[in-house]
Amino acid sequence: MKRWFVWIAMAALMAVFCRPVTVETAGLSPLTVPARGEETKYIALTFDDGPRADTTGRLLDGLQERGAHATFFVIGEQVPENEALLKRMAAEGHQVGNHTFSHESLQNAAEHTIIEEIQKTEVLLEEILGEGEYWLRPPYGLVDNRIGPLVKTPMIYWSLDPEDWRLLNTDQVVAYVLGRVKNGDIILLHDFYPTSVDAALQIVDALQAEGYVFLTVEELFQQFGTQPQNGVLYASATEERNW
Numbered sequence: 200m201k202r203w204f205v206w207i208a209m210a211a212l213m214a215v216f217c218r219p220v221t222v223e224t225a226g227l228s229p230l231t232v233p234a235r236g237e238e239t240k241y242i243a244l245t246f247d248d249g250p251r252a253d254t255t256g257r258l259l260d261g262l263q264e265r266g267a268h269a270t271f272f273v274i275g276e277q278v279p280e281n282e283a284l285l286k287r288m289a290a291e292g293h294q295v296g297n298h299t300f301s302h303e304s305l306q307n308a309a310e311h312t313i314i315e316e317i318q319k320t321e322v323l324l325e326e327i328l329g330e331g332e333y334w335l336r337p338p339y340g341l342v343d344n345r346i347g348p349l350v351k352t353p354m355i356y357w358s359l360d361p362e363d364w365r366l367l368n369t370d371q372v373v374a375y376v377l378g379r380v381k382n383g384d385i386i387l388l389h390d391f392y393p394t395s396v397d398a399a400l401q402i403v404d405a406l407q408a409e410g411y412v413f414l415t416v417e418e419l420f421q422q423f424g425t426q427p428q429n430g431v432l433y434a435s436a437t438e439e440r441n442w
């Protein structure tokens with residue numbers, strides 16, 4: 200075989216096999232998986248305090264373009280008039296979770312308040328998205344010993360928090376995350392702020408190029424073989440958080 204032919208054949212094979220591939224996931228947003236040869240790492244972006252019409256919609260557009268899944272912990276009070284965004288999240292393969300009804304801290308709250316704050320949002324989510332498990336992110340990440348037994352789902356903390364709500368600066372949020380991120384991280388952001396939406400999409404671009412795949416928290420746990428337990432607070436794919 201002529202040498203030029205071998206080179207052309209090799210180049211064609213490289214072009215086919217060494218680019219990022221998109222995996223179709225039945226009816227959901229396809230996931231972008233890194234090219235062969237890159238070490239695959241998995242990460243979960245989580246967004247609290249939405250949905251908010253102008254910022255969450257733009258974030259969903261950007262995640263869809265990039266084949267990235269995420270998890271949205273929504274506040275019940277934010278749900279009316281944003282039902283279409285919630286349906287879109289679920290339809291595009293994202294996980295929707297519960298961030299209580301009015302974002303009151305559950306730590307030291309009366310027991311009936313804890314139950315009510317969780318249930319009111321759960322009822323809304325079931326009306327819009329159907330029956331399901333809507334995992335809890337406690338407001339401010341604050342819990343106490345009484346809360347675990349009252350919660351009928353896993354609870355999700357985080358392993359990386361750039362304090363995007365305080366910085367309100369895209370470049371600083373991106374730099375914080377890119378400087379510290381590791382395989383299995385759960386990153387806390389807020390889809391409520393335009394700077395955080397910009398930061399999230401830049402983070403996806405930069406980390407996909409390094410071989411990261413963006414999963415929902417539930418998918419991240421499956422990937423790491425973690426069996427989520429109800430009433431337990433998780434900080435990452437492999438770590439629980441004690442209180």
Ligand SMILES: [Zn+2]
Pocket residue numbers: 247248298302338339
């Ligand atoms: Zn919050």
